[in-house]
Amino acid sequence: MTSDNTGNNRNKNKNTTTKWFSNVTLIRESQIMKIHYITAVGALFVVAIHIMMRLIMPFNMSLEFENVILNYKNVFYALLLESILILIAIHGFNGLRVILLEIRQTQIWERGVNILVIVAMIGIIAYGTRTIIIANGFSLG
Amino acid sequence: MNIFKKDKRKEIKNETPLERSNTSTSGQSLVKLRVFRINAVQNPNDVPHFDEFQVPVKRWTTVLDALLDAKSYQDSSIGIRYSCRMASCGSCGMKINGIPRLACYTKISDLDTNTITCEPLPNFPYIRDLVTDFSQFFDHHRSVMPFVKNKKADIPNVNELTEYEQTPQDLDKFLQFSYCIKCGLCYSACPTVATDLKFPGPQALSQAYRYLADSRDSDKSKRLKVIDTSHGIWRCHFAGSCSHVCPKGVDPALGIQLLRSHLLGLSNSEKKLAKLHDRSTNSYREGEGE
DSSP, X not given: OHHHHHHHHHHHHHHHHHHHHHHHOSSOHHHHHHHHHHHHHHHHHHHHHHHHHHTTSOHHHHTSHHHXXXXXXXXXXXXHHHHHHHHHHHHHXXXXXXXXXXXXXXXXXXXXXXXXXXXXXXXXXXXXXXXXXXXXXXXXX | OHHHHHHHHHHXXXXXXXXXXXXXXXXXXXXXXXXXXXXXXXXXXXXXXXXEEEEEEOXXXXXXXXXXXXXXXXXXXXXXXXXXXXXXXXXXXXXXXTEEEEGGGOBHHHHTOSEEEEEOOTTSOEEETTEEOOHHHHHHHHHTOOSOOOGGGOOSOGGGOOOOOOOHHHHHTTGGGGGOOOOOHHHHHOHHHHHOTTSOHHHHHHHHHHHHSOTTOOOHHHHHHHHSSTTSGGGOOOOOHHHHHOTXXXXXXXXXXXXXXXXXXXXXXXXXXXXXXXXXXXXXXHHHHO
């Protein structure tokens, strides 16, 4: 009887924790993983196009300064580079988050990792977008 | 015949361990049994070590038989948990020669070695010697609500109760997962459990699938909520070691993948996978028959 009561209490505590946690969580893990898989497939596709574009001329020529700038000046190619940046940043930083979550299991660590990863991801995307915009010829002041 | 056996036992009992280690009677060979020793409950500072025993074995001797022999005639303080001796209760799980196995289901002759090393199951806290604490394991098991929950079942009038009809196809979806004996071997072999204590483990996840796939169950969303967390089902690395060590032929890794497909909204894939699994089992059986 005593053990049953203890078991029930344990379950009650667990349910309360789960409820509280589900209220706090903004997005379910399955949704995050859906985004993770979609970005992986998307990144594979756009990176394949990017590599193929490197092969339409001799590889060393394609990396010359003028050619690189010309690529940025083409709006469609700039959009392709932007999509590579976004897809890989989301996929990569979520992968890093998954690895870091396994190291420790405390609430503080989990929140810290989530915030750090989101901030780093936004930072990288913003910095990369800035580079693309500047190389495209627009002035940011 | 029985009298002869009894006499033989008496002879062995009267010998000292040293005398016994040199004995090799006809039909009986000796193996070295290395048993992990620790008393973590009584003495938290106890240093783990291995004790060695020479044990007589026959072709059909299991590791559990050998351990019980050592416990009966050489050192009664060896801590082992066991019950049914027929791979039904799942009590005697331990790491035997580096692999999590059931001691009652592992024949020494199958191990092809004269040295048998018995250690407690990894990923479980020690209690004493080969006995480990399953509290966390059962907590995870409980958390996935391992029971059929159906709102329609709450019928106050007993006369109105009818049985739930279930087709053989519906049963096939989860049948293999219901063979789980909760021995904890899959949990101990899981590399994710080794690093993430909040991860439910292959046993709990495959049981979540077992009840989710059950056509009688109507509380799928609650169960999915429990496993769809940051330390839930998505942390499985798909190493497959859980399926490799299962003594009952359950494939927890398959259960986890089917559960994932449910969460991704690809629930039709479970039928395809079940068919593939069924086909591979049939072709294996046909191959065996030839």
